[in-house]
Amino acid sequence: MRPSFYSGWKHVFKLDPDREIGDDALEAICASGTDAILVGGSSGVTFDNTVELMSRIRRYEVPCAFELSDPACAVPGFDGYFIPSVLNTKRSEWLIGHHVDALRDYGHLMPWESIVGEAYLVLNPDSTVARLTEADARIGSDAAVAYAQVADRLWNVPVLYVEYSGTFGDMELLSRIRASLKQAHLFYGGGIDGPDKAAQAARRADTVVVGNLIYDQLAAALATVHAVNQAVKEKDYVLRKR
Numbered sequence: 001m002r003p004s005f006y007s008g009w010k011h012v013f014k015l016d017p018d019r020e021i022g023d024d025a026l027e028a029i030c031a032s033g034t035d036a037i038l039v040g041g042s043s044g045v046t047f048d049n050t051v052e053l054m055s056r057i058r059r060y061e062v063p064c065a066f067e068l069s070d071p072a073c074a075v076p077g078f079d080g081y082f083i084p085s086v087l088n089t090k091r092s093e094w095l096i097g098h099h100v101d102a103l104r105d106y107g108h109l110m111p112w113e114s115i116v117g118e119a120y121l122v123l124n125p126d127s128t129v130a131r132l133t134e135a136d137a138r139i140g141s142d143a144a145v146a147y148a149q150v151a152d153r154l155w156n157v158p159v160l161y162v163e164y165s166g167t168f169g170d171m172e173l174l175s176r177i178r179a180s181l182k183q184a185h186l187f188y189g190g191g192i193d194g195p196d197k198a199a200q201a202a203r204r205a206d207t208v209v210v211g212n213l214i215y216d217q218l219a220a221a222l223a224t225v226h227a228v229n230q231a232v233k234e235k236d237y238v239l240r241k242r
């Protein structure tokens with residue numbers, strides 16, 4: 001059986017171990033009613049800053065998972081682990097190469113019951129993750145849907161993550177990707193700057209991820225929790241009436 005600790009998540013906050021957050025802000029985030037805290041970043045993540053952030057989050061009851069993007073940062077004690085692969089990278093190491101190296105060396109240590117593969121479709125060419133992984137983020141919509149279908153229908157990935165980190169994405173494309181999926185759980189992240197954009201994403205994705213806004217405008221970030229829950233209720237109501 002695949003781990004499914006994330007299956008009921010509608011809203012999550014993503015905290016970056018490489019960024020500072022004060023105790024009051026962290027408490028507000030953890031007690032906000034969000035479904036989980038996702039710890040991750042594409043640069044500057046270390047074992048030490050991950051342990052520090054995890055132990056601070058652990059003061060609260062909210063579930064807490066880690067996006068493991070470097071074997072040197074494999075910190076035990078999270079409720080679950082996501083291991084990202086970038087679908088539209090031009091360099092195969094970010095799709096599979098680093099993973100093979102890590103499993104060759106550490107495969108015997110893997111807590112498989114709490115590990116989930118995460119297929120990233122990186123669509124903001126100016127994001128750190130796009131630059132790091134040399135993602136071909138300027139693909140058109142037809143190609144983006146095709147990537148999503150390869151991951152979902154051919155590879156049966158558990159999670160597809162549509163990543164616009166730093167900018168709000170094309171919601172029409174997100175709808176097309178949603179409609180094309182057979183089984184993958186759909187994460188959306190990028191450029192959510194308040195309740196309105198959070199609701200738009202929640203109408204299409206299974207899980208909405210709010211990142212930078214936490215550090216830029218905490219009150220607006222907190223307001224996204226209610227907006228997502230409300231949008232999901234309305235979506236469920238419409239689906240039930242059909």
Ligand SMILES: CC(C)=CCC/C(C)=C/CC/C(C)=C/CC/C(C)=C/CC/C(C)=C/CC/C(C)=C/CC/C(C)=C/COP(=O)(O)OP(=O)(O)O
Pocket residue numbers: 016040041042043067068069070071072074075076077081083084085086094095098099100102103106109110111120127128129132133163165166211212
């Ligand atoms: C306790 C435990 C789990 C033990 C297991 C033992 C062990 C060491 C296992 C290793 C297993 C393994 C297969 C590891 C992965 C190896 C690896 C290097 C994979 C590559 C991952 C990858 C594609 C990284 C690229 C970056 C990426 C996609 C990161 C995800 C998070 C993300 C996009 C954050 C966005 O952050 P940021 O850049 O900060 O965004 P902003 O700029 O907008 O702020």
Ligand SMILES: O=P(O)(O)OC[C@@H](O)CO
Pocket residue numbers: 014163164165166167188189190191192209210211212213
């Ligand atoms: O920081 P933002 O732009 O909200 O993006 C969230 C998340 O998708 C980043 O991996």
Ligand SMILES: [Mg+2]
Pocket residue numbers: 016041042211212
């Ligand atoms: Mg970040």
